[in-house]
Every structure is written in structure tokens, then in C-alpha cells.
Amino acid sequence: MEPLSWSGEIGLFLNPIMLAAVIVFAAAFVVNIALSLGGMRPGEMVINADHSLSLQRGPVDYSLMTMRYAVLVFLLVCIGHIISGVVLDDPQRTGIIGAMAARLTPVWIGLVVLFALSIAFKRRLGLYGKLFDSPIGMTGFGLVMFWIFAAIFVQSIAPHGPIDVISQMRNELPGSVLPDPREGQYVYYLLGGDNLGRCVFSRMVYGAFEVLKIAPLATMFAFMVGITLGVPAGYFGGKLDVGVTFVANLVLAFPVILLFYLLVTPEIVAAGIPNYLSMVLFLFPILFLVILFNSRYRTQPSLRNVIVAVCVGVGGMAYLSLISNASDPELPRLFRLWPEALDLFDVPGNLLIVFVSVVFVNSPTVFRIVRGIVLDIKTRDYVAAAQTRGEGAWYIMLWEILPNARGPLIVDFCLRIGYTTILLGTLGFFGLGVSPESPDWGSTINEGRRLLTIYPHPALPPALALMSLVLGLNLLADGLREESLKD
Amino acid sequence: MAFFILRRFGVMILTALCLTFVVFFLTNLAPNLEKLAKTQGNARMSDAEVVSWLDRNGYGGLLAMRYGEWLGMVPGWVRLDEPTGQWRGRCLDAGDTPETAPRFCGLLQGDLGHSTVSDDEVANIIGGRLALTGILMFWAFAVIVPSALLVGVLAGMREGSRTDRVLSTFSIGTTATPEYVSGVIFIVLLASSQTGISPLLVQWGWLDSGTLFLGSARSAMDGPNFWNFTLPVMTIAFYGMGYIARMTRASMAEVMTAQYIRTARLKGVSFRNIVLKHALRNALIAPFTVIMLQFPWLLTGVVIVETLFNYNGFGWTLVQAASNNDIELLLACSVVAVFVVLVTQLISDIGYVYLNPRIRIS
Numbered sequence: 001m002e003p004l005s006w007s008g009e010i011g012l013f014l015n016p017i018m019l020a021a022v023i024v025f026a027a028a029f030v031v032n033i034a035l036s037l038g039g040m041r042p043g044e045m046v047i048n049a050d051h052s053l054s055l056q057r058g059p060v061d062y063s064l065m066t067m068r069y070a071v072l073v074f075l076l077v078c079i080g081h082i083i084s085g086v087v088l089d090d091p092q093r094t095g096i097i098g099a100m101a102a103r104l105t106p107v108w109i110g111l112v113v114l115f116a117l118s119i120a121f122k123r124r125l126g127l128y129g130k131l132f133d134s135p136i137g138m139t140g141f142g143l144v145m146f147w148i149f150a151a152i153f154v155q156s157i158a159p160h161g162p163i164d165v166i167s168q169m170r171n172e173l174p175g176s177v178l179p180d181p182r183e184g185q186y187v188y189y190l191l192g193g194d195n196l197g198r199c200v201f202s203r204m205v206y207g208a209f210e211v212l213k214i215a216p217l218a219t220m221f222a223f224m225v226g227i228t229l230g231v232p233a234g235y236f237g238g239k240l241d242v243g244v245t246f247v248a249n250l251v252l253a254f255p256v257i258l259l260f261y262l263l264v265t266p267e268i269v270a271a272g273i274p275n276y277l278s279m280v281l282f283l284f285p286i287l288f289l290v291i292l293f294n295s296r297y298r299t300q301p302s303l304r305n306v307i308v309a310v311c312v313g314v315g316g317m318a319y320l321s322l323i324s325n326a327s328d329p330e331l332p333r334l335f336r337l338w339p340e341a342l343d344l345f346d347v348p349g350n351l352l353i354v355f356v357s358v359v360f361v362n363s364p365t366v367f368r369i370v371r372g373i374v375l376d377i378k379t380r381d382y383v384a385a386a387q388t389r390g391e392g393a394w395y396i397m398l399w400e401i402l403p404n405a406r407g408p409l410i411v412d413f414c415l416r417i418g419y420t421t422i423l424l425g426t427l428g429f430f431g432l433g434v435s436p437e438s439p440d441w442g443s444t445i446n447e448g449r450r451l452l453t454i455y456p457h458p459a460l461p462p463a464l465a466l467m468s469l470v471l472g473l474n475l476l477a478d479g480l481r482e483e484s485l486k487d
Numbered sequence: 488m489a490f491f492i493l494r495r496f497g498v499m500i501l502t503a504l505c506l507t508f509v510v511f512f513l514t515n516l517a518p519n520l521e522k523l524a525k526t527q528g529n530a531r532m533s534d535a536e537v538v539s540w541l542d543r544n545g546y547g548g549l550l551a552m553r554y555g556e557w558l559g560m561v562p563g564w565v566r567l568d569e570p571t572g573q574w575r576g577r578c579l580d581a582g583d584t585p586e587t588a589p590r591f592c593g594l595l596q597g598d599l600g601h602s603t604v605s606d607d608e609v610a611n612i613i614g615g616r617l618a619l620t621g622i623l624m625f626w627a628f629a630v631i632v633p634s635a636l637l638v639g640v641l642a643g644m645r646e647g648s649r650t651d652r653v654l655s656t657f658s659i660g661t662t663a664t665p666e667y668v669s670g671v672i673f674i675v676l677l678a679s680s681q682t683g684i685s686p687l688l689v690q691w692g693w694l695d696s697g698t699l700f701l702g703s704a705r706s707a708m709d710g711p712n713f714w715n716f717t718l719p720v721m722t723i724a725f726y727g728m729g730y731i732a733r734m735t736r737a738s739m740a741e742v743m744t745a746q747y748i749r750t751a752r753l754k755g756v757s758f759r760n761i762v763l764k765h766a767l768r769n770a771l772i773a774p775f776t777v778i779m780l781q782f783p784w785l786l787t788g789v790v791i792v793e794t795l796f797n798y799n800g801f802g803w804t805l806v807q808a809a810s811n812n813d814i815e816l817l818l819a820c821s822v823v824a825v826f827v828v829l830v831t832q833l834i835s836d837i838g839y840v841y842l843n844p845r846i847r848i849s
Contacts, residue, residue: 064649136656246498250505253832255824257787257802261809261817262510267518422665429667429791430806445667449674449795453702456675456682463668471663478659 001092004175004188008095010084018077025070032063082108091188096175100190100201106153111145127410130483137479143472147465151209158202159186162439169193171455174200194444194458195451203439204461210440211469214351215420218358219413222420224285225359226366231397233367234374245371248364256361257426263357264432272332274353279323279335281359286315295394321345322352350434358423362416369412373405380404407484411477418473425466441466488840495836499829507594510821511554514814520546522812527603543568545577557600557818559593594822600815604808609819613804617823619708620789620800626716627723627785632778635728639735639774644762646740655736661729666791670722678702678718704796719796723788730784731777738773742766772842779835783828 007015042064043056055061085098086105094102101108115132122129131137150157168179174192181187191200229248233241251259262268263277289311297304324338325331325346347355377383378401386396427433428442436443441462448459524540525532532540541547545556545564555561556577563577565585574584578592592598599609642654664672676683677700688694701715742748743766751761790802797803801823808816 246502250502250509253502253506253783253825253828254509255783255786255821255828257790258510258805258809258821258824261805262513265809267516267522267812268513270518271516273513273516418663425665425667426787426791430794442667445671449667449671452671452674453679453698454681456679459671460675463671467664467668470665471660474659474663475656478655 001177001187003173003177004091004096004099004190006096006175007081008091008098009093010081010088010098011095014077014080014084018074021070021073021077025067025074028063028066028070032060032067035060035063096188096190099188103157103159103190103201104150106156107146107149110149110153111142114145115142127480127484130486131476131479134479134482136475137483140472140475140477140479143468144476147208147469147472148212150205151212154205154209158199158205159188159190160199160202162203162206163198163437164202165197166193167197169199170197171195171451171458172197174457191461192455192457194447195455200444200458200461203444204441204465206439207441207444207462207465208469210434210438211421211424211466214355214358214424215417218355219362219417219420221281221285221355221359222362222366222416223409223413224288225281225363226370227402228284228288228291229363230367230370231374231402234371235378235393235397235401241371244367248367251360251364252368256423257430259361260357260427260430260432263360264353264427269349269353272335274349274356275323275331275335277360278352278356281356281363282319282322286311286319289315291394292398295392295398298392298395317342317344322347325349348434354424354427354432354434357427358420361423362420366412366416369408370405373408374401377401377404411481411484414473414477414480418470418477421466421470421473491840492837495833499833503825503829506825507558507818507822508554510818510825511557512550514817515546515550515553519812519814523603523814526812543575555593557593559591559595559598562590563592599819599822602808602813602816604811604813604816609815612816613801613819613823616799616801616804619798620793620802622711623719623723623789623792623798623800624785626711626720627727627788630720630724631728631731631781634724635731636735636771636774638728638732640739640762640767640770642732643736643739643770644743644766646743651736655733658729658732658736661725662733664726666722666726666788667795669725670718670792670795673700673718673722674702702796704793704798708799719792719798722792722795723785726788727781727785731774731781734777735770735774739766739770742770745769772839775842776835776839779831779838782831783824786824786827 005011040058040060042060043058045053046056048054057065081094081097082101085094085101086108088094088098089102091099091102118125118129119132122132131141166178169176169189170193172189172193174190176189176192178185178187178189189199189201191204194200194203229244233244263274268274290308293307293311294304297307320338321342321344324335324343326336326338326340326343329336374397382404383396383400386400391400424433424440425442425445428438428440428444429446431443431446433440433443444462445459445466448455448462452459520541521537523546524537524544527544528540529536538547543566545566546553548564552561556563563579565574565576565579565588567573568575576585576588578590578598579585579588589596597610599613601607602609602612605612638654638658642651642658645651677685678698679685679702680698685694685698688699689697700718702718704711704715704719707715707719748761748765751765756765786802789800790805792798793800793802794806801820804816805820805824807813808820
């Protein structure tokens with residue numbers, strides 16, 4: 001079998017169109033800049049004698065229109081590649097791009113269904129629905145959902161396993177054919193092989209799974225910690241505020257990279273520091289939930305008791321299972337007390353450390369943001385009204401102030417997932433990641449960079465993947481901010 | 488004002504003490520010391536031998552006491568080595584006796600200790616490395632500040648215009664591209680003889696041979712030039728500028744809606760003069776703080792870029808010290824890092840008060 005070309009037979013037809021669109025776009029862009037610098041303005045509305053409006057188009061407008069159509073043609077060609085890849089499902093004819101599109105079929109189906117449903121019902125979906133009014137927000141949401149679907153359907157998308165090594169495929173170029181494929185095995189390495197002979201495309205998709213497994217959850221924990229500390233600090237003020245702010249500033253003054261190097265080395269792990277940290281940090285979500293429901297249902301003791309008992313029971317079980325691992329003799333004694341029979345799940349040591357350090361780095365910033373918002377909101381009338389009604393302090397904080405702070409917090413949540421993704425990548429880049437074999441994007445970039453100038457193909461896909469996910473999250477946050485400011 | 492500076496200074500010292508103690512604690516944990524003993528002494532030491540080695544080399548005492556010694560507040564340890572009859576101690580060079588050597592030697596006395604891996608005084612190592620990083624930082628800032636301010640002001644002066652949308656999307660794009668991503672992309676595009684634009688340029692005869700830029704900054708340590716230093720500087724600047732540009736844009740957009748700008752407009756001042764004479768100065772107060780606070784962020788960027796481009800500066804030293812368990816060198820690195828962070832915070836606080844006439848601290 002022949003190695004695949006990038007765009008196959010379809011490309012013979014589509015590539016010239018694509019090239020033409022790019023050239024037209026560049027030319028129109030240059031013309032537009034030149035005209036603007038020359039003092040030309042876009043055409044203006046003119047009121048005709050019969051009171052109708054008409055737009056006087058000038059050269060600037062025509063250049064802008066050309067640019068718009070060029071982008072449209074470019075996008076159509078891209079969609080053409082995807083559709084032909086999915087429909088023909090013949091790598092020899094559709095090339096690498098088409099073959100990748102075919103592998104990603106579940107993602108396309110998911111995206112089309114999600115967008116169709118969301119746009120159809122966007123008026124009934126609140127802030128989420130409004131997102132579909134802003135092109136920027138929609139682009140961001142699309143990028144994020146692309147990777148989320150890729151992570152969900154990773155088993156059916158990735159043609160090979162993340163650590164399946166075929167040594168003849170070492171550093172092979174994109175589109176190479178396996179030397180002697182087994183029955184039913186996918187016969188191509190679509191984006192080539194890395195320095196050990198693993199499939200770059202599969203590792204990229206598995207990397208999405210690795211990253212999306214940690215980043216949102218870690219961000220959520222950071223928010224729980226930040227909110228549990230930030231809301232009372234802002235509301236009560238005084239010594240509590242001074243103390244917690246000082247500690248938060250301490251962590252913030254620590255250069256992130258140094259903190260990682262101090263926290264994620266094997267010696268620190270052997271001393272059990274991450275376990276102690278996780279012992280403290282993971283207590284916050286339970287604390288948060290208990291206070292949340294206790295303050296709400298304080299007046300209905302029977303209901304309150306049930307809810308709080310469930311929180312403490314389920315949360316405590318998960319908490320103890322999370323922090324302790326009786327079968328690991330390396331751990332300090334404290335973390336081996338919880339019996340193995342009741343230990344629901346064991347988190348591998350490395351994963352726990354990465355998770356904890358990311359939460360630890362993120363939570364002071366969240367704390368600062370929450371505290372700032374609370375300081376602003378607590379002067380509002382509805383807070384004064386609640387105080388006059390005689391509501392408890394925690395009720396006011398968690399059920400009056402917090403829901404009204406949700407706008408900026410949701411926006412920051414999106415931004416922070418992106419930042420967490422960057423942090424995870426940094427950890428992987430320095431070889432401090434989950435495990436050396438792990439397909440997460442930072443580690444793959446780190447492995448690929450050694451031979452970068454000769455074989456760029458192992459490092460480039462994870463780099464672009466990470467960039468597109470973070471870009472998507474940033475655009476999504478921007479769109480959300482814009483739409484939430486509108487009302 | 489004096490009281491304000493004094494108080495900020497006090498908090499800063501307290502923060503520095505806490506942070507250095509945390510670093511000291513984390514670098515002097517039992518497993519670190521055990522590893523140190525085994526690399527310095529014998530890899531097959533028994534536990535008792537490790538303890539005695541640590542004790543002989545001054546790692547035995549209380550953590551707080553050792554922190555005091557390192558800081559220079561507690562007299563350095565001295566011990567008579569029984570077999571050789573020589574005095575050994577923190578402040579003692581070979582052949583010294585406790586009488587001839589200084590009693591205190593720590594951070595306060597300017598003694599940063601001894602690097603166990605490269606067998607040299609830490610101060611000697613870190614001085615040259617810091618100078619190299621200083622050059623890198625200087626050029627990065629020389630690129631970041633003007634370009635970020637320009638992008639921010641251009642985007643913010645007409646909020647919502649097409650220029651604004653294009654430039655804002657660009658700055659969102661740069662904030663989504665961490666150094667290890669942009670560095671990889673730049674190297675592939677500009678510094679590879681196989682891919683990117685360098686082979687094209689050679690083919691067209693615009694470039695003699697080789698690559699447009701050099702993908703390693705090793706030669707830049709002797710003499711940085713355009714060829715070998717562009718990529719590291721560009722990589723740092725690319726990620727750093729987006730945030731400053733967005734802050735400048737926000738601040739500029741806010742100023743442009745102010746009353747006095749409207750007054751100037753109604754008086755018939757030209758748009759160019761409104762932007763340059765009325766808006767710009769007020770719009771640049773907030774970015775000043777952001778630029779100062781960007782220093783600590785750049786520190787992470789510097790570590791990544793120096794590792795990626797093999798530039799043996801401060802960041803590279805930090806990585807080496809951390810991975811080689813070189814305790815004193817790592818401590819010195821963290822002192823420098825913490826110092827940079829705290830001083831920039833102080834400058835940004837004081838500078839903000841000076842620049843912004845609306846804030847007066849009595």
C-alpha cells in the first residue's frame with residue numbers, strides 16, 4: 001500500500017480553490033489596509049428623497065466583502081474535506097485529512113446534534129442560549145466541545161492505543177503504512193510515529209482525554225476552596241480577612257514553576273507532603289456543601305439532618321478513599337489507617353500530586369476574585385434586607401451573595417480551565433507529569449522537542465491541540481462575558 | 488506616604504521570611520537529605536551511616552536552627568573532625584580554625600553557601616547566570632511593552648470597531664499560546680532546515696544556506712545577535728504581551744468614554760489629538776501595574792524558554808538545581824525569584840500611588 005498524501009485525490013480538486021481563497025483574502029487585506037491608510041472610509045448610509053436608506057459602497061466595502069467571501073470559501077472547502085472524508089471513508093482517495101475526519105466521525109455527529117439543538121432552543125436556554133448569538137462565543141464553544149467529544153469517544157476515534165509501540169514506525173512521516181498489520185488493525189499512522197514508534201494521532205486524542213480528565217475537576221476544586229475562604233473573608237473582613245489574604249499572597253508570590261519543582265519531585269512525594277496537602281484541600285468541598293445546605297434548611301431540622309448526613313457520609317467516604325491507600329507501604333502511617341475493604345478507589349500517587357499542586361496554585365487567585373466580588377456585593381440592598389430579616393451570616397453569604405456573583409465566576413471558571421490546561425502542559429513539559437508514558441500534551445511536546453528540527457511531526461499536533469483547546473476556552477469566556485454584560 | 492511604604496516594606500520582609508522558610512523546609516526534607524548523603528558519600532550507605540554523615544556535615548540539627556544558620560542569624564556550625572584533626576564548619580574553608588573564620592555566614596552576610604553538584608560557591612554560579620537572564624528579560628520587555636501598548640491602545644480607542652475585534656482576537660490568541668507551544672511552532676516554522684519557510688527561502692535564493700533563525704540559543708550566551716536570539720525573545724514576548732494588551736485595551740476603552748474626552752470631542756479636537764494628548768496618559772496608569780506584575784509571570788516563561796532553547800541562564804540553573812537535588816543552589820534561586828516578585832509588587836504599589844493622582848494615602 002502507498003503511504004497517504006495529505007489531501008489525496010479530493011485535494012487535486014479542493015486544494016486549488018483553497019489556495020485561491022487564501023490569495024484573494026491576502027490581496028483584499030493588503031488593499032483594505034492601503035485604502036484605510038490612504039484615508040478612505042467605509043461607505044455610509046444615505047437617506048434618499050423617498051426616506052428609504054441605501055448603503056453607498058466604496059472600495060473599502062468591496063475589499064471587506066471580498067475578504068468575507070474568501071473566508072467563507074475557505075471554510076466551505078474545509079467542510080468539504082470533512083464531508084468527503086466521512087462519506088467516502090477511503091484513506092487512499094481522501095488523504096490524511098479525510099482519514100482523520102473519518103476517524104473523528106463521532107465528534108462531528110456530536111457537534112452537529114448539539115449545535116442544532118442549542119440553536120433551535122436558544123431562547124429558552126438562558127445565558128447558555130445567548131452564547132449562540134455571539135460568533136466569538138460560538139467558535140469558542142465549538143472548539144471546546146470538539147475536544148470534549150474527542151475525549152468522550154476516544155476509544156472509537158483513536159486507531160491505536162496510546163502506548164502501542166511498533167518499532168519499525170519510529171519517526172515515520174505522517175500517512176505511513178504499518179509494516180505488517182494484523183487483521184482488523186488500522187493500517188496507517190495518520191500523523192506519523194514518534195521517537196518510540198507510537199501513533200502520534202492516537203496519542204493526541206488520548207491526550208485530550210488525559211487533560212480533560214484533570215483540568216475541569218481541578219479547577220472546580222480550586223473554586224470550592226477559593227469560595228469557601230473568599231466569601232467569609234470578604235463578608236466578615238477584619239482579622240480573618242487579613243490572615244487569609246496574607247496566606248493567599250504568600251502562595252501567589254511563589255513563582256509557579258519553583259512551586260511545581262518543589263512539590264512534584266519524588267523526594268517530596270516520599271515525604272508525603274502531597275498527601276497532607278490533599279488532606280487539607282479536599283476537606284473544603286465537603287465543608288462547603290455542609291455549610292451550604294445547613295444554612296439553607298436550618299429551619300427544617302429533619303430535612304437538614306438528612307441532607308447533611310448524606311453530604312458527610314458520601315463526601316467523607318469519597319474523601320477517605322481518595323486520600324488513603326492502605327496497600328501503599330511507602331505512605332506515612334496516617335494514610336494507611338482507612339481499611340482496604342472500604343477504600344472505594346485508589347488514585348495513583350503521581351496523579352494525586354499533579355492534581356493537588358494545580359488546585360493549590362489556582363485557589364489563591366480564585367480566593368482573591370471571590371473576595372473582591374463579595375466586597376462589592378455586600379453593600380447591595382438585598383443583602384441589607386436579608387440582614388434585617390435576621391438571616392444567618394452563612395445564609396446571606398451562600399444564598400444571597402454567591403448566586404449574584406455567578407456571572408464573573410462562570411467567566412473566570414472558563415478562563416481558569418484554560419490556565420489549568422497550560423499549567424498541566426508546563427508540568428508535562430518539565431517531565432513532572434502524571435507518568436513518563438502518559439500521552440498528555442505537555443509530555444508529548446517534551447518528548448517531541450528533542451528532534452524537533454528534523455522530525456517536527458511528533459511535537460506539532462499536541463502543541464496545536466493544546467493551543468486550540470485553550471483558545472476555545474478563552475473565546476468562550478469572552479463570549480460569555482459579552483453576553484452576560486448585555487442584560 | 489512614608490508610613491505606607493514602611494508598612495508595605497514590613498509585610499514584604501515577613502512574606503520573604505515565610506517563603507524562604509517554606510522553600511528551606513521543602514528542600515531539607517528527610518528524603519532529600521538522604522539522597523544528598525548518598526550522592527555525596529556512598530550510594531550504598533546504611534541508614535545509620537546516612538544519619539552520621541548528615542550529622543558530620545551539619546545537616547543534623549533542628550530545622551529552625553539550620554534555617555537560622557542559612558539566614559545568618561545563628562552562628563554557623565563547627566565540628567572537629569576526629570580522624571584528621573581538622574576543623575570543619577559552615578563558615579570554614581579548608582585549614583581554617585573557628586577563631587580565624589567568621590562566626591556568622593548566611594544570606595545576611597552575603598554568603599549563599601556551596602553548590603554540592605558543581606563544587607563552586609553559589610554566588611559565583613548564580614551571578615553570571617542572572618546576567619544572562621537579564622539580557623533575555625531586557626530584550627523580551629523591549630519587545631513586549633511597546634507592542635502590547637500599541638495593540639491595546641489601537642484596539643481600545645474605538646471600542647467595538649473592526650480593528651478592535653481583530654486585535655482583541657489576536658491578543659486572546661497569544662494568551663492561549665504558552666511558551667512551550669509557541670516555541671515549538673516558531674522552531675518548526677523558522678528554524679528548521681526541513682520544514683517551514685527556511686527551505687523555501689533557500690530554494691528561492693534569498694538565504695544562502697541553513698535556517699532563517701537558529702533554534703538553539705547556546706551561542707547567544709557569548710554574543711546575542713539577531714540570528715540566534717530572536718526566537719527566544721519572540722517566544723517569551725508572544726505569551727507575555729497578550730495580557731498586557733488586553734489590560735491596556737480595557738483601560739483605554741474606559742478612558743475614551745470619560746466626560747473630558749467627550750468635552751474635547753465637542754470642542755472639535757481632532758481624534759488624533761484626543762488619543763495622544765488627552766486619553767493616552769490616563770490610560771497608561773493601569774497597564775503600568777500590570778507590566779510590573781508581569782515580571783513574576785515572565786519568570787516561569789524564562790524557565791521554559793531557557794530549557795527549550797538551551798540557554799544557560801537563571802531558569803536553566805533552577806531546573807538543573809531542582810533535578811540534581813542541589814539544595815543550596817536551589818535555595819539561592821528561590822531567594823532571587825522571591826526577591827524579584829516582592830520588589831516588583833512593591834514598585835507597582837508605590838508607582839500606582841504616584842501615577843494616579845486620585846489615590847492619596849495619608
